[in-house]
Amino acid sequence: MPHATDVVPAPASLHEGGGEVVLPDGARVAADPGMRPAARWWRRASEDAFGVDLVPAEPGGAADVTFVRDPAVPVGGYRLTVADRGGHALVHVAATDGAGALAGAQTLRQLAGPQAFRRAGSAPLALPVVTVEDGPRFGWRGVLLDVARHFLPKADVLRFVDLAAAHHLNVLQLHLTDDQGWRIEVQRYPRLTQAGSWRRESGVGTWRAERYDGRPHGGYYTRDDLREIVAYARERGVTVVPEIGSPGHVQALLTAYPELAARPGAHEVRTTWGISEDVIDPSPAAVDFFAGVLDEVCDVFDSPFVALGGDEVPTTAWRERPDIVARAAALGLVGPDGEGDVTRLHGWFLSRLADHLRSKGRRAVVWDEAFGPDLPRDVVVTCWRGHTVAADALAAGHDVVMAPEQEVYLDHRAAEGDDEPVPVGFARTVDDVRAFEPLPAGLLAVRPELAADLPGTLLGAQAQVWSEHLDSVRRLDYAAFPRLVAFAEAVWNPAASGFDRRLREAHLARLDAAGVEYRPLDGPRPWQRRPGVAGYPRDLAAERATAGWAGMGGWVEGRDGAEPGE
Structure with a gap:
């Protein structure tokens, strides 16, 4: 009862x-x-x-x-x-x-x-x-909300803050910029929102299907909007961590300021998903540009952390330019052959931005592709591709947030079966998410040093709600709930028993009362399905058999082409 x-x-x-x-x-x-x-x-x-x-x-x-x-x-x-x-x-x-x-x-x-x-x-x-x-297990109990791929009106962001706080989650990473849209007003650079905040149409389902809706999509938050979101969240115990991505995932920015691109010429806000080869030219001018953006970010957000992205950065455009290769050499970023190593410009660029944030009393947060010898040790590494990189980052002295796509990407399908809407990624049920362990026993067995004191600290964990295929608040509800409830308990009190009973017999009624259109535990309602829209399911067992604890990741230098992922 x-x-x-x-x-x-x-x-x-x-x-x-x-x-x-x-x-x-x-x-x-x-x-x-x-x-x-x-x-x-x-x-x-x-x-x-x-x-x-x-x-x-x-x-x-x-x-x-x-x-x-x-x-x-x-x-x-x-x-x-x-x-x-x-x-x-x-x-x-x-x-x-x-x-x-x-x-x-x-x-x-x-x-x-x-x-x-x-x-x-x-x-x-x-x-x-x-x-x-x-009391909580971890100090960082986070959820990422992607408002760059599909814009979410301010009222819906505030509602999501309420739902996060209701489950003792205390970090909201707000993914504000990407190839498909720029969502934050920057007074110094007005074209970012004038040209970069909308796209002429959007892909429907996986980019592999080459299907589009023909409908313009856009929107952005003013500085006052964001200050309101920050204050609203603060009053509920939630810290809003802004994410301004670089040096990849920047096609919307390059539409507004093409002079910053590694490849010259006009650019367009990306209408499809996947990974773009359009990246920043990692020059001093680009560092100055981003420093100006971050100055305004720090003026609006009071979080001690600012996320800089750093994920999925193809270096093809850098290799094509002799001047960029020469710049890497001049900076002392060389490979075994003594030539300029443009891959190290990735870390060099992000480290300059991290230095700027440090001068303003903030700490940088990056995705795990940015982890390497050129990254300052005070930068927090959010590990999404798997677990091996987390072990390496902790051993190197970085604080870490665990966010593995194999476990806590809530935009991934909630079950096997043809009736899941736009079935992308791994099948992760409510029970799977509830069983999430940031440093699982299998990893500790092969990396026993993780059980000892390491230079870095595991700050906590974070679930991700990417919005490529979540084009409305109803779709957001379906993807996030009740799996986000399961995640919240995993990072607050994993030793508790009876989760399934408490969820079924008591908590779903609370979600109903709050108006959350969650995925029923026995499968989607008829109107929650998306028949005919192609996804891209992935086989978790097969990828683990191939990649082990390292994970496959979204794009790997030398392995993948320009557009490998969702």
């Missing part, structure tokens, strides 16, 4: 006291400094959902709900009690920091049942009598 204490992610400990109590209209809410954002958010959400007035308590006065600072509680965790005081609830949330208080507030919301996820109502605000003690 469904029960309000079936919380997701499961707390470290939850003890039921028996019975249910009600917070009446006019209940008083008090909060210590630093805990007030959590108290304010919970009070507003509860007032809307239940139609009650929750009144801020007078300073020093009695309160029915208290949010207090307690340094004895572990960082990011909380202690929550709901007691019975003559049939009325007495609620106490203790945390050592604001993040923990917000996590406690989210659990308190779940305890109030599905109605708490609606935006209006008049039901009693009833809570079970419980004692909860909880």
Whole structure:
């Protein structure tokens, strides 16, 4: 039977006291400094959902709900009690920091049942009598949202922030630029949005099918839009990490400023998916250009991290230019033959941008292709191609975020079968995602040094929601949920049991109340299918047999052509 204490992610400990109590209209809410954002958010959400007035308590006065600072509680965790005081609830949330208080507030919301996820109502605000003690496994519990391939209006981004926060996820990596669109206003370079924020049409399904919709697509966020998103997320305990990709995945940028291209001439915002050979000319002028972009990024975003991309960078265009080869040699970037090694310009370029971010008090984050001897050690490496590179990066002293496509790419198909819409990538079920382990036992068996202290630190993990085939918020919901719920528990409390029961009997009702059009556990609804749209399924067992823990990756120098992937 469904029960309000079936919380997701499961707390470290939850003890039921028996019975249910009600917070009446006019209940008083008090909060210590630093805990007030959590108290304010919970009070507003509860007032809307239940139609009650929750009144801020007078300073020093009695309160029915208290949010207090307690340094004895572990960082990011909380202690929550709901007691019975003559049939009325007495609620106490203790945390050592604001993040923990917000996590406690989210659990308190779940305890109030599905109605708490609606935006209006008049039901009693009833809570079970419980004692909860909880805390996170990792400090980085992230999800990437790709708004470059398909633009998502601001209201839908805010909604996604709410859903991430509801599951104790605390990092939203916002993928703002790519070959298919530039989504961030940069006042210094207005053509980025004038020319780079829209494309004349979009591919439908895999690029291999060469099918297009004939419909222009575009959009971008103003600086004020992004400041609002950042503030909204901050109030919910979510840090927004902006991603500005380079030196590859830049065709939209080169449409606006073709003088920065390694290949001269006019460019067009890319209308298909895959990987483009159009890359930046890694020159001092390009470094200065990106430094100007990053100055404005740092002015808008308060995150201590800024993502620079660095993935899937074909070097063909660099090899074709003798001046770029000579530039590599002049910089001391040479290969075994003593000639200029243009592949090392990849690391050189990103290291210059990382230096610029460091001067502004920020840390760079890159995808794992950028890992190498030219990358500064304070740069965070997000490992997506597999696990071997993560082991190498940790051993080299980099902090690492695990995001393997084999496990936590939520745009990949949710099951085998012909009825999955645009079936790309690996089949990853809810159970598969719930079983995700950033450093699995099989890897530790072949890399035993990972069990010891290494120069680098595993910060946590991140699920990815790429949007090549997610052209609406309905498709986004289908791809992300409920697998994102499973991921959230894997990175919060992997030792918990009973996930399937808690999801089926309690949490899906919360998602229903929140209006999330998730994929049903037994398969898509008729209108969630996309018959006739070709995907590109991949065989996980076959790729693991070939590549092992290293993974196949999206594009590998010397192995692949210009357009190997989705």
